[in-house]
Amino acid sequence: MDLQWDYILKYVLIGDSSVGKSSLLIRLTDDSFNATEPTLGVEFGSKILHIPDPSPLPDVSPSGGGSGSGSGSGGRGRGERAGKRVKIQCWDTAGTESFRSITRSYFRGAAGGLVVYDVTRRETFEHATSWLSDLRAHADENVAIILVANKTDLCSHSPPTLTPFGQALPPSSSDPSSSTSPSSSQTKLKPRAVSTSEGQLFARQNGLLYVETSAKNGWGVEEAFEMTAREILGRVGREEAERKMKGRKGISLGQGGGGKGGCC
Numbered sequence: 188m189d190l191q192w193d194y195i196l197k198y199v200l201i202g203d204s205s206v207g208k209s210s211l212l213i214r215l216t217d218d219s220f221n222a223t224e225p226t227l228g229v230e231f232g233s234k235i236l237h238i239p240d241p242s243p244l245p246d247v248s249p250s251g252g253g254s255g256s257g258s259g260s261g262g263r264g265r266g267e268r269a270g271k272r273v274k275i276q277c278w279d280t281a282g283t284e285s286f287r288s289i290t291r292s293y294f295r296g297a298a299g300g301l302v303v304y305d306v307t308r309r310e311t312f313e314h315a316t317s318w319l320s321d322l323r324a325h326a327d328e329n330v331a332i333i334l335v336a337n338k339t340d341l342c343s344h345s346p347p348t349l350t351p352f353g354q355a356l357p358p359s360s361s362d363p364s365s366s367t368s369p370s371s372s373q374t375k376l377k378p379r380a381v382s383t384s385e386g387q388l389f390a391r392q393n394g395l396l397y398v399e400t401s402a403k404n405g406w407g408v409e410e411a412f413e414m415t416a417r418e419i420l421g422r423v424g425r426e427e428a429e430r431k432m433k434g435r436k437g438i439s440l441g442q443g444g445g446g447k448g449g450c451c
Contacts (some may be wrong), residue, residue, distance in 0.1 A: 191235060191272065192235050192272040192273060193271040193272050193273065194272075194273050194274070194420070194423075195273075195274045195276060195280070195414060196274070196275055196276065196299055197276050197277075197296055197297050197298055198275055198276065198277040198278070198298070198300065198301065198412070198415070199277070199278045199293055199294055199297045199300050199301070199303065199322070199326070200212060200277060200278065200280060200300075200301050200303060201280050201294075201300060201301070201302055201303070201318045201321070202301075202302055202303035202304055202311065202315070202318055202335075203304065203305075203311040203314050203315075203318075205305070206277050206305040206308070206337055206338070206429050207281050207302045207303060207305065207338055207402045208280070209230060210402035210403070211276055211335070211338050211402045211408055211411070212230070212232045212233070212279045213402070214402045214405055214408045215232065215275075215347060215412060216232040216233065217278070220402060220403050220405075221254070230278075231276070231277070231278055231279070232277050233275060233277065234274075234277075235273065235275075236272075236273050236275060236409070236412060236416060237271070237272055238270055238272075238273050238416045238417055240269050240270050240271070240420075241359060247302075259284070262287060271420055272432065273416050273420070275299075275412055275416065277412075278297075286321040291321060292325075294321065294322055294324075294325035294326045295324070295325055295326065296327060296339055297326040297327060297417075298327055298328055298329075298330060298331065299320070299330065299331050299333075299412075299416065299419060300330050300331070300332045300420050301332075301335050301411060301412075301415070302318050302319055302322070302332060302334050302335065303337050304334075304335070304381070305337055305338045306338055306341070306342060306379050306380060306381050306386075307329045307342065307378070307379065308380060308428050309380035311383075312380070312386070312389075313382045315334065315389070319332065319393060319395075331415045331419045331422070332394075332395050332415070333395060333398060333414055333415050334393075334395045334396065334397045334398075335398055335400055335411050336383070336397070336399040336400065337383065337399075337400050337401070337402060338403075339399050339400065340401035340403045340404045340406070341376065341377045342378070343376065343451060344381075346401070346404065346407075363433065378393055383399065396415060396418065398410055398411045398414060427444055435451040
């Protein structure tokens with residue numbers, strides 16, 4: 188029986204209380220926004236995403252390059268980017284210190300992690316170092332982590348612009364082409380406490396992906412999960428290629444029989 192997904196990936200949402208973690212999860216799973224109360228313990232949500240293949244894997248079969256005609260298992264051409272169906276199973280953890288010991292236990296075995304902060308509250312960005320340290324101490328050693336600058340809607344009436352590298356850059360307030368006159372229905376903007384460049388620098392220094400989001404408006408939310416999934420699948424592909432070169436079978440993250448199912 189053909190399952191609905193190729194991989195199951197465990198994710199965790201971490202960060203200080205009230206940075207919007209629960210709202211990000213609700214936006215991903217339900218495409219809606221509700222002002223939520225602080226999470227007590229952990230909450231759970233899931234969604235299936237289609238992740239395109241970034242590039243064909245190298246031919247590592249014992250026979251070498253072959254004819255390149257694309258005939259073989261499944262009839263798929265070598266250059267075809269079929270993509271993978273990935274089921275994201277995401278644990279939304281409490282951000283208060285009193286629940287820290289409980290939430291740490293959910294980090295174990297996580298393949299992806301979102302470290303979230305509020306761009307209008309600098310202390311939530313400064314605490315990202317502690318959250319990152321906790322995650323790396325308890326999650327999978329190869330966990331893919333993205334730094335998520337949330338609540339950008341509080342600072343701009345325009346969505347961030349995603350670059351080809353998946354990073355989100357907000358429109359410059361000095362650029363007439365990107366600014367809009369706030370209407371009576373638009374809320375008054377707050378000053379931004381953490382700049383885009385500062386967030387990107389922290390991400391680069393710590394080997395993280397980076398994205399800017401608004402759970403309220405949906406800006407960049409699905410992209411945050413897709414970016415980490417692409418990173419994870421890229422590692423899976425490299426490990427699979429290495430195993431084939433060594434004459435071994437199977438891949439990490441527990442891919443199931445027939446190339447379907449699997450979890451991590």
